[in-house]
Amino acid sequence: MAHHDLQTVSHECGDCPIRHRAVCARCEADELQRLEQIKYYRSFQAGQTVIWSGDRMDFVASVVTGIATLTQTMEDGRRQMVGLLLPSDFVGRPGRPTAAYDVTATTDLVMCCFRKKPFEELMSSTPHIAQRLLEMTLDELDAAREWMLLLGRKTAREKIASLLAIIARRDTHLKLKSAKGSIVFDLPLTREEMADYLGLTLETVSRQVSALKRDGVIELEGKRHVIVRDFDKLLEETGDDTDGGYLV
Protein backbone atom coordinates (compact mmCIF):
# COMPACT_ATOMS: atom_id res chain seq x y z
CA MET A 1 0.00 0.00 0.00
CA ALA A 2 1.50 3.31 -1.08
CA HIS A 3 1.93 6.05 1.45
CA HIS A 4 1.13 9.58 0.48
CA ASP A 5 1.92 12.91 2.04
CA LEU A 6 3.17 12.72 5.63
CA GLN A 7 1.25 14.69 8.17
CA THR A 8 -0.14 14.30 11.62
CA VAL A 9 -3.84 13.99 12.06
CA SER A 10 -5.56 13.71 15.35
CA HIS A 11 -9.13 12.89 16.16
CA GLU A 12 -10.95 15.85 17.41
CA CYS A 13 -10.72 15.64 21.16
CA GLY A 14 -7.88 17.91 22.05
CA ASP A 15 -4.82 16.30 23.49
CA CYS A 16 -6.11 12.76 23.41
CA PRO A 17 -3.16 10.41 23.39
CA ILE A 18 -4.86 7.95 21.09
CA ARG A 19 -3.59 9.74 18.10
CA HIS A 20 -1.11 8.71 15.54
CA ARG A 21 2.42 9.40 14.71
CA ALA A 22 2.83 11.06 11.38
CA VAL A 23 2.45 8.23 8.94
CA CYS A 24 0.24 8.65 5.98
CA ALA A 25 -2.75 10.86 5.92
CA ARG A 26 -4.79 8.41 3.93
CA CYS A 27 -4.19 5.38 6.16
CA GLU A 28 -4.72 7.58 9.18
CA ALA A 29 -8.00 8.87 7.89
CA ASP A 30 -9.17 5.29 7.82
CA GLU A 31 -8.19 4.55 11.37
CA LEU A 32 -9.46 7.83 12.65
CA GLN A 33 -12.81 7.05 11.14
CA ARG A 34 -12.88 3.75 12.99
CA LEU A 35 -11.89 5.52 16.19
CA GLU A 36 -14.70 8.02 15.73
CA GLN A 37 -17.16 5.19 15.38
CA ILE A 38 -16.39 3.62 18.73
CA LYS A 39 -15.92 6.79 20.68
CA TYR A 40 -18.29 8.59 23.01
CA TYR A 41 -18.03 11.19 25.74
CA ARG A 42 -18.96 10.91 29.39
CA SER A 43 -19.18 13.70 31.93
CA PHE A 44 -18.92 13.48 35.68
CA GLN A 45 -19.45 15.97 38.45
CA ALA A 46 -16.79 16.75 41.00
CA GLY A 47 -16.79 14.01 43.60
CA GLN A 48 -18.53 11.41 41.47
CA THR A 49 -17.03 7.96 41.15
CA VAL A 50 -16.24 6.96 37.61
CA ILE A 51 -15.73 3.30 38.42
CA TRP A 52 -15.10 1.12 41.46
CA SER A 53 -12.21 -1.24 41.80
CA GLY A 54 -13.29 -4.70 40.73
CA ASP A 55 -16.14 -3.50 38.53
CA ARG A 56 -16.43 -4.67 34.98
CA MET A 57 -14.82 -2.03 32.78
CA ASP A 58 -15.90 -2.16 29.19
CA PHE A 59 -14.18 0.93 27.94
CA VAL A 60 -10.85 2.66 27.85
CA ALA A 61 -10.70 6.41 27.94
CA SER A 62 -8.67 9.56 28.01
CA VAL A 63 -9.31 12.64 30.08
CA VAL A 64 -10.47 15.61 28.02
CA THR A 65 -10.99 18.17 30.77
CA GLY A 66 -10.88 17.99 34.56
CA ILE A 67 -9.02 15.77 36.96
CA ALA A 68 -9.53 12.22 38.15
CA THR A 69 -7.71 10.10 40.70
CA LEU A 70 -6.90 6.42 41.04
CA THR A 71 -7.03 5.16 44.61
CA GLN A 72 -6.66 1.94 46.51
CA THR A 73 -8.32 1.41 49.86
CA MET A 74 -7.56 -1.08 52.62
CA GLU A 75 -10.35 -2.73 54.56
CA ASP A 76 -9.85 -0.48 57.56
CA GLY A 77 -10.11 2.63 55.43
CA ARG A 78 -6.49 3.56 54.89
CA ARG A 79 -6.32 5.05 51.42
CA GLN A 80 -3.49 5.50 48.97
CA MET A 81 -3.80 7.39 45.75
CA VAL A 82 -1.83 5.64 43.04
CA GLY A 83 -2.46 7.89 40.09
CA LEU A 84 -3.53 11.39 39.17
CA LEU A 85 -5.17 11.79 35.78
CA LEU A 86 -4.84 15.16 34.12
CA PRO A 87 -6.14 16.10 30.67
CA SER A 88 -4.67 13.84 27.98
CA ASP A 89 -3.97 11.02 30.43
CA PHE A 90 -5.22 7.59 29.62
CA VAL A 91 -7.17 5.14 31.80
CA GLY A 92 -7.95 1.51 31.32
CA ARG A 93 -6.04 -1.53 30.28
CA PRO A 94 -6.73 -3.34 27.07
CA GLY A 95 -7.00 -7.02 27.86
CA ARG A 96 -8.20 -6.55 31.44
CA PRO A 97 -11.86 -7.15 32.15
CA THR A 98 -12.16 -5.27 35.47
CA ALA A 99 -10.95 -2.03 36.97
CA ALA A 100 -8.03 -2.40 39.36
CA TYR A 101 -8.61 0.87 41.25
CA ASP A 102 -11.31 3.28 42.20
CA VAL A 103 -11.45 6.10 39.69
CA THR A 104 -12.95 9.32 41.03
CA ALA A 105 -13.57 12.72 39.52
CA THR A 106 -12.11 15.37 41.81
CA THR A 107 -13.26 18.18 39.60
CA ASP A 108 -15.93 18.22 36.93
CA LEU A 109 -14.66 15.80 34.36
CA VAL A 110 -15.12 14.94 30.71
CA MET A 111 -13.66 11.74 29.37
CA CYS A 112 -13.40 10.50 25.85
CA CYS A 113 -14.23 6.81 25.98
CA PHE A 114 -13.73 4.01 23.50
CA ARG A 115 -15.68 0.81 23.78
CA LYS A 116 -13.14 -1.76 24.74
CA LYS A 117 -13.87 -4.66 22.47
CA PRO A 118 -13.70 -2.72 19.21
CA PHE A 119 -10.78 -0.74 20.57
CA GLU A 120 -8.87 -3.94 21.11
CA GLU A 121 -9.71 -5.08 17.63
CA LEU A 122 -8.52 -1.79 16.25
CA MET A 123 -5.40 -2.23 18.32
CA SER A 124 -4.53 -5.59 16.88
CA SER A 125 -5.08 -4.43 13.35
CA THR A 126 -3.09 -1.22 13.73
CA PRO A 127 0.17 -2.07 15.48
CA HIS A 128 1.30 1.45 16.20
CA ILE A 129 -1.63 1.91 18.56
CA ALA A 130 -0.26 -0.90 20.69
CA GLN A 131 3.14 0.72 20.49
CA ARG A 132 1.75 4.07 21.51
CA LEU A 133 0.02 2.43 24.45
CA LEU A 134 3.19 0.65 25.41
CA GLU A 135 5.02 3.94 25.42
CA MET A 136 2.38 5.57 27.58
CA THR A 137 2.36 2.65 29.96
CA LEU A 138 6.13 2.80 30.30
CA ASP A 139 5.79 6.49 31.15
CA GLU A 140 3.24 5.67 33.81
CA LEU A 141 5.51 3.00 35.18
CA ASP A 142 8.36 5.49 35.44
CA ALA A 143 6.08 7.92 37.21
CA ALA A 144 4.90 5.19 39.58
CA ARG A 145 8.47 4.29 40.45
CA GLU A 146 9.41 7.90 40.97
CA TRP A 147 6.47 7.99 43.34
CA MET A 148 7.72 4.90 45.17
CA LEU A 149 10.89 6.78 45.98
CA LEU A 150 8.80 9.64 47.27
CA LEU A 151 6.60 7.41 49.42
CA GLY A 152 9.41 5.31 50.78
CA ARG A 153 12.17 7.79 51.44
CA LYS A 154 11.15 11.43 51.34
CA THR A 155 10.28 13.62 54.30
CA ALA A 156 6.89 15.28 54.59
CA ARG A 157 8.29 18.60 53.39
CA GLU A 158 9.98 17.00 50.42
CA LYS A 159 6.79 15.18 49.55
CA ILE A 160 4.75 18.39 49.50
CA ALA A 161 7.37 20.21 47.45
CA SER A 162 7.50 17.32 44.99
CA LEU A 163 3.74 17.30 44.55
CA LEU A 164 3.65 21.04 44.00
CA ALA A 165 6.47 20.79 41.49
CA ILE A 166 4.72 18.04 39.60
CA ILE A 167 1.45 19.92 39.42
CA ALA A 168 3.22 23.11 38.45
CA ARG A 169 5.08 21.29 35.72
CA ARG A 170 2.03 19.51 34.39
CA ASP A 171 0.02 22.69 34.46
CA THR A 172 2.52 24.69 32.55
CA HIS A 173 3.86 21.99 30.26
CA LEU A 174 7.44 22.61 31.29
CA LYS A 175 9.34 19.41 30.94
CA LEU A 176 12.46 20.38 32.80
CA LYS A 177 13.14 23.11 35.21
CA SER A 178 12.32 26.58 33.99
CA ALA A 179 14.06 29.29 35.92
CA LYS A 180 12.21 32.24 34.47
CA GLY A 181 9.05 33.93 35.72
CA SER A 182 6.40 33.03 38.27
CA ILE A 183 4.26 29.95 37.99
CA VAL A 184 0.70 30.29 39.15
CA PHE A 185 -1.81 27.51 39.51
CA ASP A 186 -4.74 26.21 41.50
CA LEU A 187 -4.36 23.10 43.55
CA PRO A 188 -6.76 20.57 42.09
CA LEU A 189 -6.81 18.54 45.31
CA THR A 190 -8.08 19.03 48.84
CA ARG A 191 -5.60 18.69 51.70
CA GLU A 192 -7.00 15.25 52.36
CA GLU A 193 -6.51 14.15 48.76
CA MET A 194 -2.97 15.46 48.84
CA ALA A 195 -2.44 13.44 52.01
CA ASP A 196 -3.77 10.32 50.34
CA TYR A 197 -1.44 10.88 47.46
CA LEU A 198 1.61 11.48 49.63
CA GLY A 199 1.08 8.87 52.32
CA LEU A 200 0.57 11.52 55.02
CA THR A 201 -2.28 12.85 57.13
CA LEU A 202 -4.15 15.97 56.17
CA GLU A 203 -2.85 17.79 59.24
CA THR A 204 0.73 17.17 58.24
CA VAL A 205 -0.02 18.36 54.72
CA SER A 206 -1.54 21.53 56.08
CA ARG A 207 1.39 22.17 58.39
CA GLN A 208 4.00 21.62 55.70
CA VAL A 209 2.20 23.78 53.18
CA SER A 210 2.15 26.52 55.82
CA ALA A 211 5.83 25.95 56.46
CA LEU A 212 6.74 26.28 52.78
CA LYS A 213 4.72 29.48 52.70
CA ARG A 214 6.35 30.82 55.86
CA ASP A 215 9.77 30.05 54.39
CA GLY A 216 8.97 31.94 51.20
CA VAL A 217 9.14 28.92 48.90
CA ILE A 218 5.58 29.45 47.75
CA GLU A 219 2.89 32.09 48.18
CA LEU A 220 -0.75 31.34 48.78
CA GLU A 221 -3.86 33.28 47.90
CA GLY A 222 -6.72 31.67 49.69
CA LYS A 223 -6.28 27.97 50.26
CA ARG A 224 -5.84 26.67 46.77
CA HIS A 225 -4.21 29.34 44.65
CA VAL A 226 -0.45 28.89 44.58
CA ILE A 227 2.21 31.26 43.29
CA VAL A 228 5.73 30.00 42.76
CA ARG A 229 8.08 32.91 42.15
CA ASP A 230 11.25 30.86 42.05
CA PHE A 231 10.75 27.38 40.71
CA ASP A 232 14.35 26.39 41.38
CA LYS A 233 13.85 27.14 45.04
CA LEU A 234 10.88 24.80 45.04
CA LEU A 235 12.91 22.14 43.27
CA GLU A 236 15.60 22.34 45.91
CA GLU A 237 13.02 21.38 48.47
CA THR A 238 12.02 18.22 46.62
CA GLY A 239 15.19 16.31 47.41
CA ASP A 240 15.45 15.31 43.74
CA ASP A 241 18.54 15.53 41.63
CA THR A 242 18.16 18.95 40.12
CA ASP A 243 20.92 18.90 37.56
CA GLY A 244 20.20 15.76 35.62
CA GLY A 245 16.77 16.80 34.47
CA TYR A 246 13.68 15.30 35.89
CA LEU A 247 13.43 11.78 34.61
CA VAL A 248 16.97 10.53 34.66
Place this chain on the structure above:
Amino acid sequence: MAHHDLQTVSHECGDCPIRHRAVCARCEADELQRLEQIKYYRSFQAGQTVIWSGDRMDFVASVVTGIATLTQTMEDGRRQMVGLLLPSDFVGRPGRPTAAYDVTATTDLVMCCFRKKPFEELMSSTPHIAQRLLEMTLDELDAAREWMLLLGRKTAREKIASLLAIIARRDTHLKLKSAKGSIVFDLPLTREEMADYLGLTLETVSRQVSALKRDGVIELEGKRHVIVRDFDKLLEETGDDTDGGYLV
Protein backbone atom coordinates in the same frame (compact mmCIF):
# COMPACT_ATOMS: atom_id res chain seq x y z
CA MET B 1 -0.74 -16.11 4.55
CA ALA B 2 -2.19 -19.42 5.59
CA HIS B 3 -1.84 -20.59 9.14
CA HIS B 4 -1.06 -24.19 9.84
CA ASP B 5 -1.24 -26.28 12.97
CA LEU B 6 -1.60 -24.28 16.20
CA GLN B 7 0.99 -24.85 18.82
CA THR B 8 3.16 -22.92 21.19
CA VAL B 9 6.84 -22.69 20.53
CA SER B 10 9.28 -20.97 22.76
CA HIS B 11 12.87 -20.09 22.21
CA GLU B 12 15.13 -22.14 24.30
CA CYS B 13 15.73 -20.07 27.40
CA GLY B 14 13.29 -21.45 29.93
CA ASP B 15 10.57 -19.12 31.05
CA CYS B 16 11.61 -16.18 28.93
CA PRO B 17 8.60 -13.97 28.44
CA ILE B 18 9.57 -13.09 24.91
CA ARG B 19 7.80 -16.06 23.56
CA HIS B 20 4.74 -16.26 21.45
CA ARG B 21 1.15 -17.02 21.94
CA ALA B 22 0.02 -20.07 20.08
CA VAL B 23 -0.33 -18.81 16.54
CA CYS B 24 1.13 -20.74 13.75
CA ALA B 25 4.15 -22.93 14.07
CA ARG B 26 5.50 -21.91 10.73
CA CYS B 27 5.27 -18.16 11.26
CA GLU B 28 6.63 -18.61 14.75
CA ALA B 29 9.60 -20.58 13.56
CA ASP B 30 10.48 -17.60 11.46
CA GLU B 31 10.31 -15.14 14.29
CA LEU B 32 12.05 -17.44 16.70
CA GLN B 33 14.90 -17.71 14.28
CA ARG B 34 15.17 -13.95 14.17
CA LEU B 35 15.07 -13.83 17.95
CA GLU B 36 17.86 -16.38 18.15
CA GLN B 37 19.98 -14.26 15.89
CA ILE B 38 19.90 -11.20 18.10
CA LYS B 39 20.09 -12.95 21.41
CA TYR B 40 23.04 -13.52 23.71
CA TYR B 41 23.59 -14.41 27.34
CA ARG B 42 25.31 -12.41 30.04
CA SER B 43 26.30 -13.58 33.50
CA PHE B 44 26.90 -11.52 36.59
CA GLN B 45 28.21 -12.35 40.02
CA ALA B 46 26.27 -11.58 43.15
CA GLY B 47 26.72 -7.92 43.97
CA GLN B 48 27.74 -6.83 40.49
CA THR B 49 25.99 -3.91 38.87
CA VAL B 50 24.34 -4.75 35.59
CA ILE B 51 23.82 -1.15 34.58
CA TRP B 52 23.78 2.28 36.19
CA SER B 53 20.91 4.69 35.97
CA GLY B 54 21.51 7.09 33.11
CA ASP B 55 23.83 4.78 31.20
CA ARG B 56 23.20 4.01 27.59
CA MET B 57 21.30 0.75 27.43
CA ASP B 58 21.50 -1.00 24.10
CA PHE B 59 19.72 -4.19 25.00
CA VAL B 60 16.58 -5.52 26.56
CA ALA B 61 16.69 -8.71 28.53
CA SER B 62 14.93 -11.27 30.62
CA VAL B 63 16.21 -12.96 33.72
CA VAL B 64 17.05 -16.61 33.20
CA THR B 65 18.35 -17.51 36.65
CA GLY B 66 19.12 -15.48 39.75
CA ILE B 67 17.73 -12.25 41.10
CA ALA B 68 18.28 -8.61 40.22
CA THR B 69 16.98 -5.40 41.73
CA LEU B 70 16.05 -1.99 40.38
CA THR B 71 16.93 0.87 42.69
CA GLN B 72 16.82 4.63 42.78
CA THR B 73 19.18 6.64 44.91
CA MET B 74 18.93 10.22 46.14
CA GLU B 75 21.99 12.45 46.28
CA ASP B 76 22.36 12.02 50.02
CA GLY B 77 22.30 8.26 49.72
CA ARG B 78 18.73 7.40 50.59
CA ARG B 79 17.84 4.39 48.49
CA GLN B 80 14.55 2.97 47.34
CA MET B 81 14.21 -0.28 45.51
CA VAL B 82 11.55 0.01 42.84
CA GLY B 83 11.61 -3.45 41.35
CA LEU B 84 12.66 -6.99 42.05
CA LEU B 85 13.48 -9.13 39.03
CA LEU B 86 12.99 -12.84 39.39
CA PRO B 87 13.50 -15.45 36.68
CA SER B 88 11.30 -14.75 33.64
CA ASP B 89 11.01 -11.05 34.46
CA PHE B 90 11.84 -8.55 31.79
CA VAL B 91 14.08 -5.47 31.95
CA GLY B 92 14.49 -2.61 29.57
CA ARG B 93 12.22 -0.40 27.64
CA PRO B 94 12.03 -0.44 23.89
CA GLY B 95 12.23 3.12 22.66
CA ARG B 96 14.27 4.41 25.61
CA PRO B 97 17.95 5.06 25.07
CA THR B 98 19.14 5.06 28.69
CA ALA B 99 18.52 3.07 31.83
CA ALA B 100 16.22 4.75 34.33
CA TYR B 101 17.42 2.82 37.39
CA ASP B 102 20.41 1.03 38.76
CA VAL B 103 20.13 -2.67 38.03
CA THR B 104 22.09 -4.89 40.39
CA ALA B 105 22.55 -8.63 40.66
CA THR B 106 21.83 -9.68 44.24
CA THR B 107 22.62 -13.30 43.51
CA ASP B 108 24.58 -14.80 40.67
CA LEU B 109 22.59 -13.90 37.62
CA VAL B 110 22.15 -14.99 34.04
CA MET B 111 20.24 -12.80 31.67
CA CYS B 112 19.07 -13.45 28.16
CA CYS B 113 19.69 -10.24 26.25
CA PHE B 114 18.45 -9.01 22.91
CA ARG B 115 20.21 -6.23 21.12
CA LYS B 116 17.79 -3.36 21.24
CA LYS B 117 17.79 -2.03 17.72
CA PRO B 118 16.98 -5.32 16.00
CA PHE B 119 14.60 -6.18 18.80
CA GLU B 120 12.66 -3.02 18.11
CA GLU B 121 12.59 -3.81 14.45
CA LEU B 122 11.32 -7.26 15.19
CA MET B 123 8.76 -5.67 17.44
CA SER B 124 7.37 -3.42 14.78
CA SER B 125 7.14 -6.21 12.26
CA THR B 126 5.49 -8.67 14.67
CA PRO B 127 2.70 -6.87 16.46
CA HIS B 128 2.00 -9.51 19.07
CA ILE B 129 5.42 -8.91 20.59
CA ALA B 130 4.40 -5.33 21.30
CA GLN B 131 1.16 -6.62 22.73
CA ARG B 132 2.96 -9.10 24.92
CA LEU B 133 5.22 -6.34 26.17
CA LEU B 134 2.24 -4.12 26.82
CA GLU B 135 0.68 -6.85 28.89
CA MET B 136 3.86 -7.36 30.89
CA THR B 137 4.25 -3.65 31.43
CA LEU B 138 0.68 -3.37 32.67
CA ASP B 139 1.44 -6.16 35.13
CA GLU B 140 4.48 -4.30 36.35
CA LEU B 141 2.43 -1.15 36.70
CA ASP B 142 -0.11 -2.99 38.83
CA ALA B 143 2.66 -4.36 40.98
CA ALA B 144 4.20 -0.90 41.33
CA ARG B 145 0.87 0.54 42.45
CA GLU B 146 0.30 -2.26 44.89
CA TRP B 147 3.72 -1.35 46.22
CA MET B 148 2.74 2.31 46.50
CA LEU B 149 -0.03 1.30 48.88
CA LEU B 150 2.49 -0.67 50.88
CA LEU B 151 4.98 2.18 51.05
CA GLY B 152 2.44 4.86 51.80
CA ARG B 153 0.09 3.22 54.23
CA LYS B 154 1.29 -0.04 55.72
CA THR B 155 2.98 -0.51 59.07
CA ALA B 156 6.44 -2.04 59.33
CA ARG B 157 5.00 -5.41 60.33
CA GLU B 158 2.55 -5.39 57.44
CA LYS B 159 5.33 -4.46 55.06
CA ILE B 160 7.47 -7.40 56.13
CA ALA B 161 4.56 -9.81 55.94
CA SER B 162 3.68 -8.52 52.48
CA LEU B 163 7.21 -8.97 51.22
CA LEU B 164 7.40 -12.48 52.59
CA ALA B 165 4.05 -13.31 51.03
CA ILE B 166 5.13 -11.98 47.67
CA ILE B 167 8.37 -13.91 47.67
CA ALA B 168 6.62 -17.05 48.86
CA ARG B 169 4.07 -16.70 46.12
CA ARG B 170 6.59 -16.01 43.41
CA ASP B 171 8.75 -18.87 44.55
CA THR B 172 5.98 -21.38 44.55
CA HIS B 173 3.97 -20.06 41.62
CA LEU B 174 0.79 -19.85 43.64
CA LYS B 175 -1.32 -17.13 42.21
CA LEU B 176 -3.84 -16.85 44.99
CA LYS B 177 -3.77 -17.99 48.53
CA SER B 178 -3.06 -21.64 49.02
CA ALA B 179 -4.16 -22.92 52.38
CA LYS B 180 -2.50 -26.32 52.20
CA GLY B 181 0.94 -27.35 53.31
CA SER B 182 4.07 -25.52 54.38
CA ILE B 183 5.90 -23.12 52.12
CA VAL B 184 9.66 -23.10 52.41
CA PHE B 185 12.01 -20.68 50.74
CA ASP B 186 15.25 -18.77 51.08
CA LEU B 187 15.18 -15.02 51.34
CA PRO B 188 17.02 -13.72 48.31
CA LEU B 189 17.69 -10.37 49.97
CA THR B 190 19.78 -9.14 52.88
CA ARG B 191 18.04 -7.26 55.67
CA GLU B 192 19.34 -4.05 54.19
CA GLU B 193 17.96 -4.85 50.76
CA MET B 194 14.63 -5.70 52.29
CA ALA B 195 14.74 -2.35 54.07
CA ASP B 196 15.44 -0.55 50.81
CA TYR B 197 12.54 -2.31 49.24
CA LEU B 198 10.13 -1.56 52.06
CA GLY B 199 11.11 2.00 52.89
CA LEU B 200 12.43 1.02 56.34
CA THR B 201 15.78 0.72 58.09
CA LEU B 202 17.56 -2.58 58.41
CA GLU B 203 17.13 -2.55 62.17
CA THR B 204 13.38 -2.27 61.87
CA VAL B 205 13.34 -5.10 59.35
CA SER B 206 15.33 -7.27 61.72
CA ARG B 207 13.08 -6.49 64.65
CA GLN B 208 9.88 -7.17 62.74
CA VAL B 209 11.15 -10.42 61.28
CA SER B 210 11.99 -11.49 64.82
CA ALA B 211 8.54 -10.42 65.95
CA LEU B 212 6.81 -12.47 63.26
CA LYS B 213 8.94 -15.41 64.29
CA ARG B 214 8.19 -14.88 68.00
CA ASP B 215 4.47 -14.72 67.18
CA GLY B 216 4.60 -17.98 65.26
CA VAL B 217 3.70 -16.50 61.90
CA ILE B 218 6.92 -17.79 60.35
CA GLU B 219 9.78 -20.04 61.38
CA LEU B 220 13.41 -19.33 60.65
CA GLU B 221 16.33 -21.66 60.12
CA GLY B 222 19.44 -19.57 60.16
CA LYS B 223 18.90 -16.05 58.92
CA ARG B 224 17.58 -16.62 55.47
CA HIS B 225 15.67 -19.88 55.39
CA VAL B 226 11.97 -19.28 55.99
CA ILE B 227 9.22 -21.78 56.71
CA VAL B 228 5.61 -20.72 56.49
CA ARG B 229 3.37 -23.38 57.98
CA ASP B 230 0.14 -21.44 57.63
CA PHE B 231 0.11 -19.13 54.66
CA ASP B 232 -3.29 -17.68 55.59
CA LYS B 233 -1.89 -16.56 58.89
CA LEU B 234 0.85 -14.74 57.04
CA LEU B 235 -1.69 -13.16 54.71
CA GLU B 236 -3.66 -11.85 57.65
CA GLU B 237 -0.60 -9.92 58.70
CA THR B 238 -0.24 -8.19 55.35
CA GLY B 239 -3.26 -5.93 55.82
CA ASP B 240 -4.44 -6.86 52.33
CA ASP B 241 -7.90 -7.90 51.38
CA THR B 242 -7.69 -11.63 51.74
CA ASP B 243 -10.98 -12.66 50.20
CA GLY B 244 -10.92 -10.95 46.87
CA GLY B 245 -7.81 -12.62 45.61
CA TYR B 246 -4.53 -10.84 45.32
CA LEU B 247 -4.85 -8.43 42.47
CA VAL B 248 -8.34 -7.11 42.83
Place this chain on the structure above:
DNA sequence: CCGCGGGTTTGATCTGCATCAAGGCCGACA
Protein backbone atom coordinates in the same frame (compact mmCIF):
# COMPACT_ATOMS: atom_id res chain seq x y z
C1' DC C 1 -28.51 38.57 59.30
C1' DC C 2 -27.60 34.08 61.23
C1' DG C 3 -26.33 29.35 61.40
C1' DC C 4 -24.54 25.43 59.20
C1' DG C 5 -21.08 22.40 57.12
C1' DG C 6 -17.07 21.26 54.56
C1' DG C 7 -12.55 22.31 54.26
C1' DT C 8 -8.63 24.04 56.78
C1' DT C 9 -5.49 25.54 60.44
C1' DT C 10 -3.26 25.16 64.71
C1' DG C 11 -2.02 23.30 69.25
C1' DA C 12 -0.91 19.41 72.62
C1' DT C 13 0.33 14.97 73.10
C1' DC C 14 1.55 10.28 71.74
C1' DT C 15 4.04 6.66 69.27
C1' DG C 16 6.25 3.92 65.65
C1' DC C 17 10.12 3.91 63.53
C1' DA C 18 14.83 6.01 63.01
C1' DT C 19 19.06 6.63 65.02
C1' DC C 20 22.93 5.56 67.78
C1' DA C 21 25.52 2.01 69.93
C1' DA C 22 27.05 -2.50 71.34
C1' DG C 23 27.55 -7.28 70.70
C1' DG C 24 26.70 -11.90 68.48
C1' DC C 25 27.06 -15.29 64.67
C1' DC C 26 29.53 -17.54 61.22
C1' DG C 27 32.13 -18.45 57.17
C1' DA C 28 36.65 -17.31 55.00
C1' DC C 29 41.19 -17.19 55.17
C1' DA C 30 45.88 -17.17 57.43
Place this chain on the structure above:
DNA sequence: TGTCGGCCTTGATGCAGATCAAACCCGCGG
Protein backbone atom coordinates in the same frame (compact mmCIF):
# COMPACT_ATOMS: atom_id res chain seq x y z
C1' DT D 1 42.93 -22.67 65.45
C1' DG D 2 42.35 -17.75 65.72
C1' DT D 3 40.63 -13.59 64.01
C1' DC D 4 38.65 -10.76 60.66
C1' DG D 5 34.74 -8.84 58.18
C1' DG D 6 29.87 -9.24 56.62
C1' DC D 7 25.68 -9.66 58.21
C1' DC D 8 22.43 -9.71 61.79
C1' DT D 9 20.29 -8.85 66.44
C1' DT D 10 19.13 -6.25 70.40
C1' DG D 11 18.92 -2.27 73.52
C1' DA D 12 18.45 2.80 74.65
C1' DT D 13 17.04 7.04 73.15
C1' DG D 14 15.17 10.70 69.99
C1' DC D 15 12.10 12.71 66.81
C1' DA D 16 8.98 13.23 62.66
C1' DG D 17 4.70 12.65 61.83
C1' DA D 18 0.24 10.56 63.69
C1' DT D 19 -3.51 11.31 66.62
C1' DC D 20 -6.71 13.87 69.31
C1' DA D 21 -9.02 18.12 69.95
C1' DA D 22 -10.43 22.95 69.11
C1' DA D 23 -11.39 26.56 66.59
C1' DC D 24 -11.36 29.26 62.15
C1' DC D 25 -12.81 30.58 57.45
C1' DC D 26 -16.13 31.18 54.13
C1' DG D 27 -19.76 30.23 50.88
C1' DC D 28 -24.58 29.09 51.03
C1' DG D 29 -29.40 28.70 52.22
C1' DG D 30 -32.92 30.37 55.14
